């Protein structure tokens with residue numbers, strides 16, 4: 001588990017992370033989302049002891065990173081896949097990491113196999129493609145067989161096969177009871193991979209909830225109805241608290257703010273025949289856009 005309590009980071013008078021308090025639980029994939037500059041990397045760097053919090057604390061398994069005796073065995077991370085000496089082979093890079101944490105050399109071959117780099121283990125990391133570099137970074141994170149894993153944009157640069165592989169890897173690591181904390185800008189990918197989401201904007205916590213709850217909170221969730229008597233049904237629905245009803249075509253209505261079951265019941269009570277009754281769930285992308293709409297730092301101002 002990763003614990004953050006009042007975690008805050010200022011760079012001069014710029015607040016990068018503001019008072020984050022949350023737990024990233026074991027046995028789940030937790031997606032970490034936020035616009036560019038929201039503070040995701042800074043948060044992860046503080047968990048790894050690479051940035052010192054201005055206030056508050058970040059703990060891994062109840063202890064600050066600096067207090068971990070063999071850190072790679074407790075928390076593995078992929079932050080920057082390019083942080084590898086370009087002249088070193090993939091195997092030499094991992095061997096050096098292993099040695100510094102008393103990890104046996106045979107584990108290097110195991111993780112190379114896990115990420116599919118065995119055939120190129122002797123090649124210079126500098127000659128690797130973006131996707132191969134990501135795989136090498138993931139191998140480094142897995143090296144110490146840690147209970148906690150953090151990945152910053154792990155699918156960046158991967159082809160569809162690679163994306164699928166990362167998704168399965170995250171799921172299987174969580175199924176083994178590990179804590180998996182992963183940042184991404186790819187909403188459709190997160191919708192398929194994550195159990196929970198932590199969303200931040202301008203350093204502040206915007207949401208910390210199961211994926212389904214984040215989506216359910218969107219105003220884009222709607223019910224579509226078709227009926228030969230749309231006026232009658234629209235009038236009945238409009239009387240529901242919180243309902244918004246718009247006409248769609250000759251016989252259609254789109255209703256927000258009323259659950260699909262209730263719409264069906266109201267139609268029944270009004271004696272109105274229904275040709276179609278369907279719930280239209282918002283995408284994570286739509287829910288995310290609503291959540292972060294006012295906290296996008298580097299947006300286009302629509303001039």
Ligand SMILES: Nc1ncnc2c1ncn2[C@@H]1O[C@H](COP(=O)(O)OP(=O)(O)OP(=O)(O)O)[C@@H](O)[C@H]1O
Pocket residue numbers: 011014015016034035036037038039040041042043
């Ligand atoms: N070393 C630093 N010195 C000064 N400001 C910094 C430093 N590192 C980060 N920042 C600032 O802190 C804020 C948060 O940056 P961070 O890289 O954590 O965001 P992010 O959510 O990871 O963004 P992205 O999605 O673009 O990777 C930004 O405004 C950034 O400019």
